[in-house]
Every structure is written in structure tokens, then in C-alpha cells.
Amino acid sequence: MTLRLADNDTALSIASGDVEILRYVYRPDNAQFESPRPYFEPLRDLAGNQVSLYRPHDHVWHKGIALSLPNAGPENFWGGRTFRRDLGYVDEKNDGAMVHREFTALDAADGAVTAVERLDWVTEDGRHFFSERRAFAVTVLSDDSWVLSFSTAFTNDTDDTVVMGSPTTEGRDNAGYGGFFWRGPRSFTDGRVYTTDGEGGDELMGVRGDWMAFRGKHDSTDAVSTLVFTDHPENPGAPVKWFVRSNPFAAVCPAPFFDTELPMAPGDTVTLRHAVAVCNGDTGIEGAAKAAELAAAELARLG
Template identity: 60%
Template sequence: MTLRLDKQPGALDVAFGGQPLLRYVYQPDDPQLESPRPYLYPLHTLGGDPVSLFRPHDHVWHRGIAFSLPNVGPANFWGGVTYTRAQGYVQLPNNGSQRHHVFTRLDAQADAVGVTERLHWLTEPGETWFREQRRLGVTVAADQGAWTLTFGTELTNVSDREIVIGSPTTEGRDNAGYGGLFWRGPRSFTGGRVYCGDREGGDELMGVRAPWMGFTGRHDGHGRWSTLVFVDAEDNPDHPVQWFVRSEPFACLCPAPFFATEVPVAPGATVSLRYAVVIADGDPGLTGAADLAALGHAALKAPEDD
């Protein structure tokens, strides 16, 4: 069996042996209020089970997996309301967007898919603040019932001012440091298990620092389990990253590099981040989750092509 990459109008599809793994929507038609940006949805295991949620009623701006930042100077590239120190959560006319510019690489081999994309980050009034080079990769470890998504971003400030990236926590809200490569899980994953290093738990792992974190949830209907393990690249700033994670009231996971510390980005400066997401059938337990994390680490160490 081999990997296949198909370009559709506004989206890329990746499948393995005929089984769809992901769709990357690079030209979304979302309303401005939801901060339009590329996203990965749907996502499936090798066995065909869905492991993502799109536009849930409680947070309509959640999008499967998407690189989303809620506090970028006065702008919001997350969607919906903005948390401010003075007013708490409030809807402002500040919902920016990430616009696809061009693909510079679309490469599909039997054992690997590689994508390089350029994007522009525009504020709601239409100013371009950042230009981004984004890399996506897909590999499969069929013998381990898993496949790996790699995600890399180089985000360059092209404005004439310093832009500070933070989170609701840096604005004063405790344990709300979300922002980054954010995953929203299926509703049946609520109450699922969180794996992290030598620990297993749930919401009490919010904000811990670790090189990887995994989430295992159970599906409605057949009752099978699926697992996602996110891995923070060793060369990321402030590694190991802090994690934003919830098992209740819904399943979500995010390596959050701006969780508790604002990062100023000077004009012309670049923020570079890399992650791997390993998606597997079943519940491997804590030891097995560490094995999946090792797959992610190996994918991050593989050479990147432009």
C-alpha cells in the first residue's frame, strides 16, 4: 500500500492504500468572525476511525487541527471573542485571517508526502502583519497501526512594528494559555485519558512542561479507541513546551509556546516552530504512547526538502 496526495479545489487530500487520512483545507470559506485559516479536517486513523471535530456549537471557530493564535498584539487569529485584561472575553472587530498564497512544493512518494506552502496573515482591517512558510509531511508506520503528521512554521513579521504574541493567560486568565497547533477531538473523546512522560491523567496536566503529550479517546458505536500523540521538536524555543489540554468538558490538546510568556517579534524577525502528531488505532497505554512519541521524534529529525 502507498500514500497518495490529491489536490482538490481549495483542499489537499492524503490517503494510504485507499483509506483517507486527512484533508487540508487551504482556502476556507469561513466567516471573518471565525478568523479564516487553513485547517486539517477530517482526520482518520489507518483503521478509518475519525479523530477530529469541526465547528462544534460550543466553539464554532475550532477546526480539527489548526495553527491558531488568540492574542497577537491587538489582533485575534483564533476566532470569536478576545480575552482582554480590562474586559475579559469580548467580541472585537479584530478577527484576522491566514491567506494561502502559493504551494512551492507538492510531493507524493509511496512512503512520504511533503507540502510547502506560503501564507499571509492579515488583520481584519487588511494589514499584512506576517508572512509564513509552512511545511506539512505525512509518513506511515503500518506495523504500529499509526501514521505521522509533521507541521513546521516560519512566521516572519513583515510589519513596521514589534508584535507581541501571548495568550489569555498572559492577559491575566489562569490556565488559559491556548494558542498554537490546536486539536479538537470528537465528542465521544470527552473524559478520555491523557498520557505524558511517566504520568497518566486528565485536566490536572494542564500547563505541564513535557516533550510530548498524548490523548486517547473512545468512539461511539463500535467502542474502539484511538490515540493522538503530539511531539514538541527539541529545537523549538522554550522546549519542552507547556501544554494546553482538556478532557472535560471536551477533548482538546495543544502545544502552547505562548502559554504563560509573551514573545515579542521585532520587524523582520521570524518565529520558527515544529511539531509531530502521531495518530494511531487503539489505546497503547502509557508505555505504548511513549513508543508513538518516538515515532514523532524520528519524523522531526528526518531531513526536510524545500
């Protein structure tokens, strides 16, 4: 199936037929407190149902799917206040930005859209912190599913060791969020979560596995969509621990620093690779496992 790519110098728009299935905003205009960074929003299934949420009032720094890291040493590339041991959430004026510099490759051919991007991470007080090479691809898998493959390699350009962590490594239980983070629509609240071991909800917070799926229902249409997230087996901490919520809102994040810190010495590079298959309807556990397998194959092609 042919995909169409458009670029307005702020965002990439990718469409299948009459449906814009994904928009990648690479020059966001968000406030510094929201840690401005590129994001995928909106995302839609091939039937046109939106499966993401932008800037919800409860967490205005949540934006569709975005690489978001709340505890990067002294800095915050997630947005909002930073959780610190014995202090709780504090406003440290440390909300950095991931700044787009250029696309080194951008192509729509052979039924796929691929992009390679160079970014700099800049602290709130204007210091260069990390450099990043990011790549992603969008491919249609079937008449009712498509996949976003995503790869990032970020390098510590400072003179200090930067410890990557999460609110949980700072002492807050079951708050190990940080990484390739998805926020689902309001109507997905109380949706079902699928894993290789069965299905459930919030009790699956922190489970390990190669993939996790979230099934939600849409208002107005009563339609159902399933998102199937995969984690690459060579990512730090694999098999990854998953941050997942179905209540009070829908969210999924393969969280490599859930409860284990990762020190990055000067010059060190961390590579993370993930994919998400967006499927019409309820895949069930068996269908989610198959979608995860196909998504993993697409991720392997991205490299």
C-alpha cells in the same frame, strides 16, 4: 505503504488504501469571525475512525488541527472574541485570516506526502501583517499508525513589535492556548491523557514535556484511538507547556506562549515544529512514548 494525494484546488486529500486519513483545507470559506485559516480536517486513524471535530457549536473556530494564535499583539488569528486584561472576552473586530498564496512544493513519493506552502496573514481590516512558510509531511509508520509532521516559520512584516501571548498572559488562569491546536470528537470527552510521568486528565493542564498523548473512545464501534503529540526541543519555551482538556471537551495544544510573552520585533521570525502520531487502539504510556520517538524522527526529516 503507498499514500494517494488528490488536490481539488481547495483542499488536499491524503488516503491510505480505502481510508482518507487526512484532508488539508487550504482555502477555507469560513466567516471572518472564525478567523479563516487552513486546517487539517477530518483526520482518521488507519482503521477509518475519525479523530477530529469540525466547527463545534461551543467554539465554531475550532477546526480539527489548525495553527491558531489568539493573542498576536493587537490581532487575533484564533477566531472569536479576544481576551484582554481587566476586560475579559471582547469583540474587537480583529479576527485575521491566514491566506494561502501557493504551494512551492507538493509531492507524493517514497511512501510520504510532503507540501511546502507560502501564506500571508491579513488583519480583519485588510492589512498585511505576517508572512509564513509552512511545511508538512504525512507518513505511515506501521499497519496501525501514521504521523503528521508540521513546521511553520512566520515573520513580523509590520513596523511595530508584536507581542505573542495568550489569554493567560492577559490574566486568565489556565487558558494558555495558542499554537498547533487539536479538537477531538465529542466521544473523546473524559478521555485519558498520557505523559512521561503517568496518566490523568484536566489536572495535567500546563505540565511541561516533550510529548503528550490523548486516548479516546468512539461511539457506535467502541473502538479506541490514541493521538501522540510531540514538540520540537528548539521551539520557543521548550520543554513546552501543554494546554489540555478532557472535559468538557477533548483538546491538546503544545502552547509556546502559555504564560510567557514573546516580543517579535519588525523582521523577526518565529519557528514552530510539531508532530502528531495517530494510532489505532490504546497505546498505553509505553506505546505512546515509542510513538512520540518515531514521530520526532519524522519531524527531524521534515527539517
